[in-house]
Amino acid sequence: MAKQRRGPPEFFENLLVRAILAGALVLPYRWRVPFAGWVVARLVAPVAGYDRRVRDNLAHVCPDLPRSEVRRLMRAVPDNFGRSVIELYSARDFVARAAATPMSGPGVAALQEAHEAGRPVLLVTGHFGNYDAPRAALIARGYRVGGLYNPMRNGFFNDHYTRAMATIGEPLFPRGRQGLGEMLRFLRSGGMLGIVIDQYMRHGAPLTFFGKTAPTALSAAQMALKYDALVVPIYGVRQSDGVSFEIVAEAPVPHGTAKEMTQALNDSLEAQVRRNMDQWLWIHRRWKPERRSA
Template identity: 55%
Template sequence: MPADPSTLSFADRAGYFASNLALRGLIGLFQAIPYRWRIPAMGWLVSRLGPMAGLTRRIRNNLKLVMPDLPEAEVRRLCRAVPNNAGRTLMELYSGAPFVARARRAPIHGPGLAALEAARAEGRAVVLITGHFGNYDAARANLIARGHKMGALYRRMANPYFNEHYVRTISNIGTPMFEQGRRGMAQMVRHLKQRGIIAIVGDLHAHGGRNLDFFGQPAVTSIVPAELALKYDAALIPVYAVRQPNGLDFEIVMQDEIAHGDPVQMTLQVNAGLEALVREHMDQWFWIHRRWKPYGPQTPDAS
């Protein structure tokens, strides 16, 4: 994921530049549509492009691995609904104020809210952990509006041209933003040392992570969020934004604070909480990711 396009070959630069222009043009076209139609329109388009983009195959492979008995009718529904949610999420991030306004109005509940408020009252740092579910930035926008200023860790896009404006876009929701890597980690640690709040999306395949159970299969998972919480005496709280039936609004769910202990066991609890939520809303998790990509021994590590 190069930060500098000059490190790429001419062919790679040309390909990335062309795809970025196409995507920016598409986003610009949709931005001209009123918000209430813009979001479902992008969802519809991405769901229709799913087979050509390889999304349908990825969804089917993931479901076959972890839920082999799922009825074919439900698999077909998810092959349409999951890309639809992903398309909505992309367009929401590029919609600015209308999206943020809806996210701020979202009701919020769950025991994690009281835990967050208690930690802040005590002057403790907080690690909020979320996943690619619903629209993960809706929860960040909501909590920032409630006065909980936070930094967020993000993963650089492979396309350096797209990454440039993508980072600007998500920074409009709130700053600071920390890019995954050595420099970003140092900045994030400094923020935690100052007893700040950080938000981490923790459900991607993470090199250097541990094989931890997720939907009954080993999934390489970073235990860094738990380790940070332990090292800096921070509250570790899972938070998710659940898309509502109208497809435009959200409900913010803050699960129980994860008690300090062994970082692997803490992370397993995070996985279990996310899995339970996904099972309630199967179409809202990004089954398009290679979550169970092989890496290291393929047995769950519960130590």
């Protein structure tokens, strides 16, 4: 986990982010969400280097993608990112929408059975669509859902970011020693724990994502095996109106080896991304340093 910083650069970076958030939050929700997407896609992305990251990642794993599609994704990916951020800071409106969001897929019945039986569940997703939408939708339906998160490097931003996440639902567990004990106690008690698995892990297993080596943490599968937890891939898929979602809960991943289970989770996420290329965070350095060496 990266060490948090609270120097002058982080202070002014946080001021800029807070100003953008404050400007968006004065708008009605239906305008606020696309406005935030537009600001990040058109103003922030070119300056922050997001365009280059999207382009380079696509060149690494989808080299045959047409130029026109690459250019579209250079705008659409940060647009979805901006929408997701402002949705997090719009908890009341976002949660109300999540409560009415339809849930589909074979995992829905499996989640209900696990909830009634008090069996631990790992809800595994990625930086796709809005990954807080499944958590909000399940909490609104009476499920006990906690979240594992990676604290932001900018300490000033992390303070209000974690408060915003908490308004959707608690408990929340920071990645690392600080939250590990509480997280495991929550899981053993029959809770449902939301985890994203698509971040680069330097010491992760050399599994594949989009046909390229992408070091991936095995921790979700290892916890499932240790505590007999159900593993359900789940996604908040953004719909064509740009503000609503469908929650897709796929069939639980059968228990096997930790590597087999985690590769199945990578494959599940990849299939979702291929159907909605603009909804995954191609800004991520998912394949470093493998992409650089290639």
